[in-house]
Amino acid sequence: AQKITQTQPGMFVQEKEAVTLDCTYDTSDQSYGLFWYKQPSSGEMIFLIYQGSYDEQNATEGRYSLNFQKARKSANLVISASQLGDSAMYFCAMREGRVKLIFGTGTRLQVFP
Amino acid sequence: GAGVSQSPSNKVTEKGKDVELRCDPISGHTALYWYRQSLGQGLEFLIYFQGNSAPDKSGLPSDRFSAERTGGSVSTLTIQRTQQEDSAVYLCASSSGGVFYEQYFGPGTRLTVT
Numbered sequence: 001a002q003k004i005t006q007t008q009p010g011m012f013v014q015e016k017e018a019v020t021l022d023c024t025y026d027t028s029d030q031s032y033g034l035f036w037y038k039q040p041s042s043g044e045m046i047f048l049i050y051q052g053s054y055d056e057q058n059a060t061e062g063r064y065s066l067n068f069q070k071a072r073k074s075a076n077l078v079i080s081a082s083q084l085g086d087s088a089m090y091f092c093a094m095r096e097g098r099v100k101l102i103f104g105t106g107t108r109l110q111v112f113p
Numbered sequence: 114g115a116g117v118s119q120s121p122s123n124k125v126t127e128k129g130k131d132v133e134l135r136c137d138p139i140s141g142h143t144a145l146y147w148y149r150q151s152l153g154q155g156l157e158f159l160i161y162f163q164g165n166s167a168p169d170k171s172g173l174p175s176d177r178f179s180a181e182r183t184g185g186s187v188s189t190l191t192i193q194r195t196q197q198e199d200s201a202v203y204l205c206a207s208s209s210g211g212v213f214y215e216q217y218f219g220p221g222t223r224l225t226v227t
Contacts, residue, residue: 004155044218100161100172
């Protein structure tokens with residue numbers, strides 16, 4: 001069965017610094033997709049970035065980039081130039097089959113001035 | 114354009130009562146998903162609708178849970194004879210389909226069973 005592991009329950013980062021949120025996954029599929037979502041205190045899940053298993057380049061979206069290491073089965077999220085508004089829960093997820101997303105338990109990021 | 118909307122935003126109910134949660138997906142999105150998020154946990158898949166195909170109900174935790182999607186748009190998640198362990202945030206998401214298309218989530222319904 002597919003599984004997502006996020007080992008950091010909480011992270012702190014100073015404003016304007018970069019931070020890496022860890023995510024490892026387990027799957028026997030050759031074709032899969034990895035996602036990162038942000039969940040602020042309002043509760044809504046906000047899509048951040050996507051990486052396909054066959055993508056040769058690491059995905060980037062503005063200040064977000066995904067450090068994809070296929071052999072290690074890791075898909076870490078890097079947030080550059082952190083902002084106070086980045087404080088939220090961050091979830092790594094993987095598409096299982098063609099349907100559902102399997103989510104990790106999340107990392108709570110707190111950005112301080 | 115409008116995002117995914119859910120109603121009610123909060124629902125408090127007594128144990129044993131039935132509840133209905135509603136989801137309005139983004140217009141034109143063919144895929145609709147329900148997830149459940151218990152306190153301090155990640156999201157747990159419940160059910161998936163894609164067009165006119167039979168729904169994938171593999172994540173429903175018991176036969177007290179059911180969902181329907183009328184006209185390929187609005188969806189209702191029904192929980193019968195609610196239990197305290199059903200207390201959670203129920204999130205709906207929609208997608209324009211395809212294997213790698215991202216899912217857009219609604220704000221969720223916080224269900225509290227007393």
